[in-house]
Amino acid sequence: MAKLSGMDLLEEVTAAQRLSQVEHPRSYLGMSSLGYQCQRAIWFNWRWFNPETFTPRMLRLFSRGHNTEQPIIDLLRLVDFQVWDVDPKTGEQWEFVAHDGHIKGHCDSVAERHQKRMVVEIKTHNVNSFRLVTKGNLKLNKIEHFCQAQRYMEALDLDLGLYCATCKNNDSLYFEYIYRDEKTIKWLLERERFLLEADEIPGGISEKDTFWICKMCWYNNICYANAKPVANCRTCRFSELAEKGCWKCSKKEKKGTMSLTEQWMGCRQHCHF
Ligand code: SF4
Numbered sequence: 001m002a003k004l005s006g007m008d009l010l011e012e013v014t015a016a017q018r019l020s021q022v023e024h025p026r027s028y029l030g031m032s033s034l035g036y037q038c039q040r041a042i043w044f045n046w047r048w049f050n051p052e053t054f055t056p057r058m059l060r061l062f063s064r065g066h067n068t069e070q071p072i073i074d075l076l077r078l079v080d081f082q083v084w085d086v087d088p089k090t091g092e093q094w095e096f097v098a099h100d101g102h103i104k105g106h107c108d109s110v111a112e113r114h115q116k117r118m119v120v121e122i123k124t125h126n127v128n129s130f131r132l133v134t135k136g137n138l139k140l141n142k143i144e145h146f147c148q149a150q151r152y153m154e155a156l157d158l159d160l161g162l163y164c165a166t167c168k169n170n171d172s173l174y175f176e177y178i179y180r181d182e183k184t185i186k187w188l189l190e191r192e193r194f195l196l197e198a199d200e201i202p203g204g205i206s207e208k209d210t211f212w213i214c215k216m217c218w219y220n221n222i223c224y225a226n227a228k229p230v231a232n233c234r235t236c237r238f239s240e241l242a243e244k245g246c247w248k249c250s251k252k253e254k255k256g257t258m259s260l261t262e263q264w265m266g267c268r269q270h271c272h273f
């Protein structure tokens with residue numbers, strides 16, 4: 001029998017993971033991204049400018065993050081939290097839909113303890129990021145996660161959130177209660193409307209490519225090196241929002257909405273922003 005090779009198996013698994021990646025990026029603007037520092041980056045992401053691709057190793061990391069949710073939910077149940085990890089109305093993952101399907105969010109769970117109902121968000125961190133969140137002020141130290149929880153509280157009409165953080169290097173745990181913050185919610189709602197309605201590229205966080213956030217940004221070459229984004233309907237001036245989270249083209253004679261694959265393919269009349 002030929003000697004079995006672990007390296008060959010790793011290559012096989014990695015290739016299979018690459019093939020199983022979705023063909024086109026997320027169709028809606030995610031509530032989880034609304035608190036990101038740069039509004040232009042959020043818009044680029046939603047409008048499929050140079051969609052970010054992940055290596056098989058990163059995909060495994062994401063799935064590891066997902067797999068840490070159940071053990072934490074089990075711990076909460078151990079201390080008398082009632083936890084709904086799926087929406088009892090649908091039996092599916094919690095999903096919040098706004099702006100006729102163009103904005104969506106998915107929270108990890110909803111829980112209740114001592115008659116207080118709350119949104120639960122569970123996040124995995126590396127050791128440095130974990131050290132930062134354990135300083136005890138999520139709004140200051142991890143604004144994206146704080147905003148995500150606020151937007152979900154608004155969607156569920158709740159006043160409380162529970163942030164659960166775990167460190168993937170040593171399995172330490174950290175919990176923080178988050179209280180509803182009307183000012184942040186108002187800002188988020190205005191921001192999402194602005195992004196949906198923007199018909200020009202929104203302003204970025206900086207105009208200097210040396211700014212630290214821009215230096216690390218996936219879209220750096222578009223903002224600062226005149227790189228053209230991928231030509232698809234989302235990056236085309238003629239695309240328009242349609243009902244129920246769909247998109248249409250103002251240029252086409254044949255009216256009607258376009259499938260995700262049609263949007264991804266675009267056409268020769270594509271016109272860049
Ligand atoms: S490079 Fe800077 S300005 Fe451009 S999208 Fe990224 S963070 Fe925003």
Ligand code: SF4
Nearest residue numbers: 233236239249266267
């Ligand atoms: S002109 Fe072509 S690329 Fe632009 S939105 Fe219409 S179908 Fe898409």
